[in-house]
Amino acid sequence: MNNISIVGIDLAKHVFQLHAIDDKGHKVFSKKVTRDQLRPLLAQLPSCIVAMEACGSAHYWAREIKQLGHDTRLLPPQAVKPFIQGHKNDARDAAGIAEAAARPATPRVAVKTQEQQTLQALHRVRSRLIRARTAVGNELRGLLHERGIIVPQGHRVMRQGDIHRLLDEHREQLGAAFSEVLADLVNEWQSLDSRIAGHDKRLKACVKADTRMQQLMSVPGIGPVNATLLVSHMGDPHRFPNGRQFSASIGLVPRQHSSGGKDILKSITKRGNSEVRRQLVHGARAALRQFQRQDHSDRLAQWIIHLAARVGQRKAIIALANKMARICWSVLAYQRAYQA
Incomplete structure (x- = not known):
């Protein structure tokens, strides 16, 4: 196995497909390994290029494999697809990854650090909460609109308590049961808003430290x-x-x-x-x-x-x-x- 130049890995949760080629593009081996077998196998190989598609857990494995002395490369999936021959399966995916990595013109994806992924996770959660807050606010305004009550747009109405005064003024018109449903929506909106504010504070703390x-x-x-x-x-x-x-x-x-x-x-x-x-x-x-x-x-x-x-x-x-x-x-x- 000393003539291995590139190893293409088709990542998964439990079973990984490996395809190794030499410097002339000839296949050296193609095998499946479990998650526990991947690190010991790569540690036994000489220093070479290890290529993977940029997908779930790819950045983690790129960091781990780099510590074993290999040159790790992440390839965008759209750059690998033209090199997959025949019908799709794990073995052909790994072979296509190795073939794409052998081409100098194939673009690469930069490996992210743990700090970068932490910031990305913070932004993803914050974006999801903002979408949820918008959905709850639109639902609340739509329900009140069906009862002839128009709520101004914007967050000020919800944050400053104007919505509670509005619900109290029209409690008899809305009824006790419907008022409880609306109050639950208001509490949900305010809970989401406070969670978003907490994430904003974390982002500001990151800015102060960088x-x-x-x-x-x-x-x-x-x-x-x-x-x-x-x-x-x-x-x-x-x-x-x-x-x-x-x-x-x-x-x-x-x-x-x-x-x-x-x-x-x-x-x-x-x-x-x-x-x-x-x-x-x-x-x-x-x-x-x-x-x-x-x-x-x-x-x-x-x-x-x-x-x-x-x-x-x-x-x-x-x-x-x-x-x-x-x-x-x-x-x-x-x-x-x-x-x-």
């Missing part, structure tokens, strides 16, 4: 949510050649469909991490509003205000999100705060 996040917050439209999300997603900024490549990786650049020397640019690609892209768009929307309310002499503010007047608010917001992504890459790559 210089990179503090530098990111000097960029217009970047707050604690975007700063922590960008650091957890980007990791090492130098894996991108420039800010334009980072912006393209999260789908904020136009989709190209060019042929015959004629360049055709369509809507943005929406590739990559949708959460990072969505939060950058929210930050760009807030920054544009701030620029339009106050007089700003810096070029970024003047450029986006003129662009919004020429092409409209929505296109200008996407353009500003693209610019913000490129600026954030520069801030992290050169470790300096943004200067207007």
Whole structure:
């Protein structure tokens, strides 16, 4: 087994499929191993490239296998699919992973650290709670609307206790049983809101402890949510050649469909991490509003205000999100705060 060059692993929960090839692409072995057998087997192999698809538990196994002295590589699933021959099964998946890893042009996914995954988990839970809070609030307003009572939109009505006074005023109209159902919804909304506030405090504590996040917050439209999300997603900024490549990786650049020397640019690609892209768009929307309310002499503010007047608010917001992504890459790559 000293001639092994690449080992492709098809990850699973309990049974893993391995496919090893030499430097000429010839198969050395193909076998199934259990979860307990994977580490001892890889520890016996000479130092080589171990490739896996970027899927569930891939970052964990990449860190563990790297400690054994191997060069671990995570490949995006869409880059592996063209190399899978015939019908799909575990053996052919592992062979396709090894074949894709042998190609220098195959893109790679950066291995995330435990700190990055912790921040990602915090953002995922927070996003789920926000969706649940929105659903509960919409349900409450819809039920009251059916009884002829209109509740203003926004969180202020729910947080300041106005909803309780509104329910007390119409208790006779709503009835005791229906009022209890509405009160339960209000308590659920407020419980979700307090949990979201707790996650926001954790994000702010992360910003205070990290210089990179503090530098990111000097960029217009970047707050604690975007700063922590960008650091957890980007990791090492130098894996991108420039800010334009980072912006393209999260789908904020136009989709190209060019042929015959004629360049055709369509809507943005929406590739990559949708959460990072969505939060950058929210930050760009807030920054544009701030620029339009106050007089700003810096070029970024003047450029986006003129662009919004020429092409409209929505296109200008996407353009500003693209610019913000490129600026954030520069801030992290050169470790300096943004200067207007």
